[in-house]
Amino acid sequence: MRITEEDLEALSIGAAILGTGGGGDPLIGKWMAQQAIREHGPVELISLDEVENHDVVFPVAMMGAPTVFLEKVPAGEEGYVAVRRMERHLGKSVTALCPIECGGMNSMIPFVVAARMGLPVVDGDGMGRAFPELQMETFHILGVSGTPACIADEWGNVVLFETVDNFRLESFARACTVKMGGYSHLVDYPMTGEQVKNTAVRGTVTMGIQLGRAVQAAHRNHSNPVEAVLAATRDTIYGHGIALFRGKVVDISRRTSDGFAVGQAHLQGFEEDAGKAMVIDFQNENLIAKVDGQVVASVPDLITLLDPDTGHAITNERLRYGQRVVAIGIPTPEMMRSEAALTVWGPKHFGYDIPFVPLEQAYPAFYQQAGVPNEKEKYLVQSSDASR
Amino acid sequence: MTYRLGIDVGGTNTDVVLLDKENRVIAKTKTAVTSDIVTGIRAGVGRVLEQSGVDGAQISHAMLGTTQVTNAIIERRELNDVAIVRLGAPATRAVKPLAGWPDDLRARYAEYSWIVGGGHEFDGREIASLDEAEIRSIAESVKGKVQAVAITGVFSPVNTDHEERAAGIFREVLGEEIPISLSYQLGSVGLLERENATVLNAAVSSVAKRATMSFQQALADLGVHAALYLAQNDGTLMSVEYALLYPILTIACGPTNSMRGAAYLTGLKNAIVVDVGGTSTDVGVLVNGFPRESFVAVDVGGVRTNFRMPDLYSIGLGGGSRVTESEVGIEVGPKSVGYRIVEEGRAFGGDTTTFTDIVVALGKATVGTHAVQLPTDFAQRAYDIAMAKTAEAIDRMKTSAEPVPLILVGGGSVLLPSELEGASEVHRPENFDVANAIGAAIAQVSGRVDRIFAMDQKSREEVLEEAKSIAIAEAIRAGAEASTIEIVEIEEIPIAYLPGNAVRIKVTVAGTLATYNFGSKVGAYANH
Numbered sequence: 001m002r003i004t005e006e007d008l009e010a011l012s013i014g015a016a017i018l019g020t021g022g023g024g025d026p027l028i029g030k031w032m033a034q035q036a037i038r039e040h041g042p043v044e045l046i047s048l049d050e051v052e053n054h055d056v057v058f059p060v061a062m063m064g065a066p067t068v069f070l071e072k073v074p075a076g077e078e079g080y081v082a083v084r085r086m087e088r089h090l091g092k093s094v095t096a097l098c099p100i101e102c103g104g105m106n107s108m109i110p111f112v113v114a115a116r117m118g119l120p121v122v123d124g125d126g127m128g129r130a131f132p133e134l135q136m137e138t139f140h141i142l143g144v145s146g147t148p149a150c151i152a153d154e155w156g157n158v159v160l161f162e163t164v165d166n167f168r169l170e171s172f173a174r175a176c177t178v179k180m181g182g183y184s185h186l187v188d189y190p191m192t193g194e195q196v197k198n199t200a201v202r203g204t205v206t207m208g209i210q211l212g213r214a215v216q217a218a219h220r221n222h223s224n225p226v227e228a229v230l231a232a233t234r235d236t237i238y239g240h241g242i243a244l245f246r247g248k249v250v251d252i253s254r255r256t257s258d259g260f261a262v263g264q265a266h267l268q269g270f271e272e273d274a275g276k277a278m279v280i281d282f283q284n285e286n287l288i289a290k291v292d293g294q295v296v297a298s299v300p301d302l303i304t305l306l307d308p309d310t311g312h313a314i315t316n317e318r319l320r321y322g323q324r325v326v327a328i329g330i331p332t333p334e335m336m337r338s339e340a341a342l343t344v345w346g347p348k349h350f351g352y353d354i355p356f357v358p359l360e361q362a363y364p365a366f367y368q369q370a371g372v373p374n375e376k377e378k379y380l381v382q383s384s385d386a387s388r
Numbered sequence: 389m390t391y392r393l394g395i396d397v398g399g400t401n402t403d404v405v406l407l408d409k410e411n412r413v414i415a416k417t418k419t420a421v422t423s424d425i426v427t428g429i430r431a432g433v434g435r436v437l438e439q440s441g442v443d444g445a446q447i448s449h450a451m452l453g454t455t456q457v458t459n460a461i462i463e464r465r466e467l468n469d470v471a472i473v474r475l476g477a478p479a480t481r482a483v484k485p486l487a488g489w490p491d492d493l494r495a496r497y498a499e500y501s502w503i504v505g506g507g508h509e510f511d512g513r514e515i516a517s518l519d520e521a522e523i524r525s526i527a528e529s530v531k532g533k534v535q536a537v538a539i540t541g542v543f544s545p546v547n548t549d550h551e552e553r554a555a556g557i558f559r560e561v562l563g564e565e566i567p568i569s570l571s572y573q574l575g576s577v578g579l580l581e582r583e584n585a586t587v588l589n590a591a592v593s594s595v596a597k598r599a600t601m602s603f604q605q606a607l608a609d610l611g612v613h614a615a616l617y618l619a620q621n622d623g624t625l626m627s628v629e630y631a632l633l634y635p636i637l638t639i640a641c642g643p644t645n646s647m648r649g650a651a652y653l654t655g656l657k658n659a660i661v662v663d664v665g666g667t668s669t670d671v672g673v674l675v676n677g678f679p680r681e682s683f684v685a686v687d688v689g690g691v692r693t694n695f696r697m698p699d700l701y702s703i704g705l706g707g708g709s710r711v712t713e714s715e716v717g718i719e720v721g722p723k724s725v726g727y728r729i730v731e732e733g734r735a736f737g738g739d740t741t742t743f744t745d746i747v748v749a750l751g752k753a754t755v756g757t758h759a760v761q762l763p764t765d766f767a768q769r770a771y772d773i774a775m776a777k778t779a780e781a782i783d784r785m786k787t788s789a790e791p792v793p794l795i796l797v798g799g800g801s802v803l804l805p806s807e808l809e810g811a812s813e814v815h816r817p818e819n820f821d822v823a824n825a826i827g828a829a830i831a832q833v834s835g836r837v838d839r840i841f842a843m844d845q846k847s848r849e850e851v852l853e854e855a856k857s858i859a860i861a862e863a864i865r866a867g868a869e870a871s872t873i874e875i876v877e878i879e880e881i882p883i884a885y886l887p888g889n890a891v892r893i894k895v896t897v898a899g900t901l902a903t904y905n906f907g908s909k910v911g912a913y914a915n916h
Contacts, residue, residue, distance in 0.1 A: 073476070
């Protein structure tokens with residue numbers, strides 16, 4: 001598929017939904033990618049099946065403070081410089097790029113570099129959503145080394161990392177990023193085509209475009225955009241999204257803790273949820289959703305607040321009292337739920353003493369009816385056993 | 389005895405009020421907006437002078453809220469050619485100036501746009517030293533080709549040095565008279581939106597100057613030689629000198645004026661204001677006497693900006709809203725007959741059913757010249773729909789679940805009842821129909837700061853003091869009397885992924901106008 005400036009409009013809407021309240025606003029990333037495509041031509045998006053085992057694939061992204069990014073817009077060459085440095089270090093030429101994070105602004109960064117270099121972008125990423133740290137990637141869970149990794153700034157300064165584990169990569173790269181002015185451009189987890197095929201979450205860029213197109217179509221047809229978003233998740237590797245709660249924001253608290261925006265949003269239900277209350281815990285991204293004290297959705301399943309009138313995602317920094325929202329849940333792809341994966345991004349890792357309960361188990365009736373992808377059928381069997 | 393004039397030029401009407409020293413309304417008038425706005429202003433001011441018998445020479449201050457600048461942008465009328473200079477290279481080149489602009493404006497402005505070396509990091513360090521040689525050569529190259537300059541530096545809200553120095557070079561080359569817009573005066577962190585605002589500001593500087601001069605001339609023709617101020621969209625005033633530098637800040641001052649007027653007329657500082665017009669109803673929130681600000685970027689003529697706009701929720705419900713019944717049920721608005729209600733509405737002898745007619749038919753208000761007969765069931769259902777819309781709009785804007793006081797203003801507010809869901813009490817102040825012009829007349833002068841501060845070097849108190857003193861200095865520069873300045877709002881927003889406990893601090897202060905030195909500035913701008 002050829003990705004044009006228009007596809008990026010759709011992707012920016014969908015990536016915000018997959019950003020689960022965090023991930024950074026895709027807007028400036030979109031403008032960067034659009035400018036790059038205008039100057040260098042469209043980018044080919046290739047599926048994991050089209051990747052050859054001997055391909056050399058570099059994930060590219062930005063890391064750091066979105067607030068700084070809004071003010072000090074990138075030069076546009078940083079990702080290119082980082083990629084070239086990595087090629088030199090490995091003594092190999094890159095054949096494709098991929099996102100590490102399809103949610104939020106990092107959905108756009110591979111297109112900026114790919115347009116500049118005439119490379120394809122692989123339709124898959126390392127999480128199928130947004131997460132705050134570099135070890136929170138399927139590449140890490142499935143044994144790929146995050147290093148060698150390098151970060152670059154707008155001057156062409158490059159720092160190359162060789163660390164003994166991916167947690168230290170996160171810590172060192174974060175510290176250097178501050179010195180680079182608050183954000184940097186990153187190449188990490190350099191992989192062979194075979195490794196990408198075995199470790200990436202498939203089809204996540206297409207998923208973002210598909211969600212965005214659903215919202216755009218709903219606007220054109222004056223149909224319900226939230227329903228359109230949920231319908232667009234059907235027949236994807238995620239499985240059917242579900243409207244968890246309709247309500248109004250009645251309280252929002254946030255603070256920074258160790259560099260993360262941590263807080264809670266309290267929603268008061270209306271329509272079919274009148275009389276109920278939802279609380280969402282977030283640390284940059286939305287992590288836990290409870291209705292009247294009962295957990296209904298938890299990380300790594302996706303929890304996103306949508307504006308019921310537009311279907312656009314509302315990020316946590318934009319959330320405020322009085323807003324009408326629909327909280328939706330989208331089941332995370334199955335590979336995100338392995339035991340190893342949950343130790344890195346399950347509720348316990350973020351400090352919540354609760355088990356991860358898949359949406360398919362929290363809403364068995366809905367999923368019996370809506371159906372689930374093949375690899376998730378086990379949840380339906382289990383839940384019907386439990387009810388017997 | 390001295391008096392002050394408040395003038396609000398809206399979409400439909402020009403409202404003029406004359407206030408005495410104690411801010412009591414001596415005379416008021418509404419006149420239809422004329423295509424030549426000044427003619428309408430002259431007529432309105434002439435009428436209040438006539439009504440009151442006040443001599444024009446007794447008017448010490450005249451405050452104007454106007455849509456002229458907004459209209460110039462929307463209609464692409466009389467806009468300047470602008471040299472657009474961003475200080476940020478090598479950073480920021482990934483998104484060039486004018487990204488996301490409408491094609492016609494982008495085509496017009498792209499030719500004279502540059503990104504040059506300069507700008508700062510979030511902590512005030514330089515990204516690059518200012519490329520003075522390139523700025524000088526740009527200035528030489530645009531000589532005679534542009535009528536204004538817009539300069540935007542990365543993190544200029546944190547460090548203004550590069551923008552000021554770049555402006556100095558342009559003045560050396562192009563002369564002292566060239567209008568130069570500096571971004572740090574026009575908004576906060578968020579480069580592209582702030583740059584857009586700066587470019588628009590530069591683009592309207594000539595049209596704003598002409599409008600101000602003709603306004604001054606109109607008043608002079610009536611023997612009024614008052615100090616002239618313009619209303620800003622944050623509910624405060626700018627002196628003419630300041631307004632000529634930053635005319636873009638006058639956009640969307642109408643709703644703000646009306647909320648400030650509501651606060652003044654009731655004496656309430658914290659309340660919901662419901663402004664009912666012919667086509668729509670705006671619901672806003674007063675916090676410490678000022679409108680709460682919107683968080684969302686605002687588009688002006690298709691250009692995304694980061695303006696300080698009041699947070700309003702507007703619904704398509706007003707006195708002229710059409711009421712229809714079809715297979716989908718009864719609908720009230722958003723279609724409206726607007727100002728034609730006085731011909732088309734049933735209460736005025738027409739045959740279109742409007743929201744006004746529903747209220748009149750139910751006997752809840754007396755408006756118009758004709759009795760209105762409508763089936764009671766139909767009228768009641770339409771009324772209930774309108775009330776539900778209003779209640780929802782009010783609920784959306786509330787800051788807590790507690791009932792709050794509500795102020796009704798605007799010509800259409802007679803249509804709303806004295807009890808509304810979510811309101812602890814409903815106020816209908818005297819002169820509610822000219823609240824906007826009153827809001828302009830009584831407005832204060834403000835100063836603001838909105839920057840990222842690091843809290844690790846200094847104590848929180850020291851940082852807040854620093855922020856406050858910057859805001860106060862700005863208020864004094866804008867014409868406020870130092871002894872009257874009060875803090876209106878302080879907001880601290882923690883920032884993710886930055887060291888040193890970085891916090892974005894916004895401070896707004898406001899004070900009353902410094903005593904006007906009578907006569908010293910009369911006609912100063914009319915002579916240019």
